[in-house]
Amino acid sequence: MSFTKTTEQDSNYNHLEKMSVSELLQNINNEDKSVPTAVENALPQIEALVLQIVEKLKVGGRLFYMGAGTSGRLGILDASECPPTFGVPFDLVIGIIAGGDSAIRKAVEFAEDSTTQGWKDLQAYNINKNDVVIGIAASGTTPYVIAALEACNKNQIITGCITCNKNSPLSQTAQFPIEVVVGPEFVTGSSRMKAGTAQKLVLNMITTSTMIQLGHVKGNKMVDMQLSNNKLVDRGIRMIMAEINVTQEIASQLLTEHKNVRAAIKNYNHGN
Structure with a gap:
């Protein structure tokens, strides 16, 4: 050839x-x-x-x-x-x-x-x-x-x-x-x-x-991303707010607690 x-x-x-x-x-x-x-x-x-x-x-x-x-x-x-x-x-x-x-x-x-x-x-x-x-x-x-x-x-x-x-x-x-x-x-x-x-x-x-x-994206969001800087933390908070319709304060608390967008959303849904 x-x-x-x-x-x-x-x-x-x-x-x-x-x-x-x-x-x-x-x-x-x-x-x-x-x-x-x-x-x-x-x-x-x-x-x-x-x-x-x-x-x-x-x-x-x-x-x-x-x-x-x-x-x-x-x-x-x-x-x-x-x-x-x-x-x-x-x-x-x-x-x-x-x-x-x-x-x-x-x-x-x-x-x-x-x-x-x-x-x-x-x-x-x-x-x-x-x-x-x-x-x-x-x-x-x-x-x-x-x-x-x-x-x-x-x-x-x-x-x-x-x-x-x-x-x-x-x-x-x-x-x-x-x-x-x-x-x-x-x-x-x-x-x-x-x-x-x-x-x-x-x-x-x-x-x-x-x-x-492999399931690492939800909708069109990077729900498994590492929260390695302030920009990504802010993005994570906005993703949580949009997904489960909560205030910025609650979204921030969830992210601080679970250290991961997917986990924050999942645990909130299970608890409500």
Whole structure:
């Protein structure tokens, strides 16, 4: 099957250095407009993977993201926001980046080229058949990610991927590939741009839809969110006021007592 890296093809624009700031911004924005359509085209693939994730998490499994560079950082970002948003344990969604946590801030040379480290990194978490591993790589050719998914496949662990090239080696390896083909970048090969945006959109979809399916949202509210700052406490109070029609004072008392919006609502309803 033929494989062409559209993410590496020449930009549709040239002589960028001669453009004004206004022209640069307009042209970048024009390119960005194509990303949601590319994501829309991949919705059936995203759905297939989310259904697998929901089933595994229901029986005690975990979701792992693996990537290098921008892709790895995006996975870690999405994973790190699940506990405060949905009140889930910090080790339910886990982001792993080639080169270790220091690579989050500073690139680690050649870390993405290892064909053995990815599986070792997963084994450190006692990876097992209840888990799901998603490899993230715009190029679809990152050895660290591909080799880790190959090892997962051999060990009966469900694998998915998010890539921005069609028919890539990563897509061929993952059991549930997601291909969001965004085309050439504004700056040739700079996959932190459209490809990164596409990956972020897909990651948002995966965890948000999964957490809703697992019951961590009520109506359209984050009733399991962690109350980690004053803004979120205020939001929690307003959610309680709207849900059970009580005053701000009572809502505040309930939240102080139960430390959780869902628990506050549930205990109030049971007591009245």
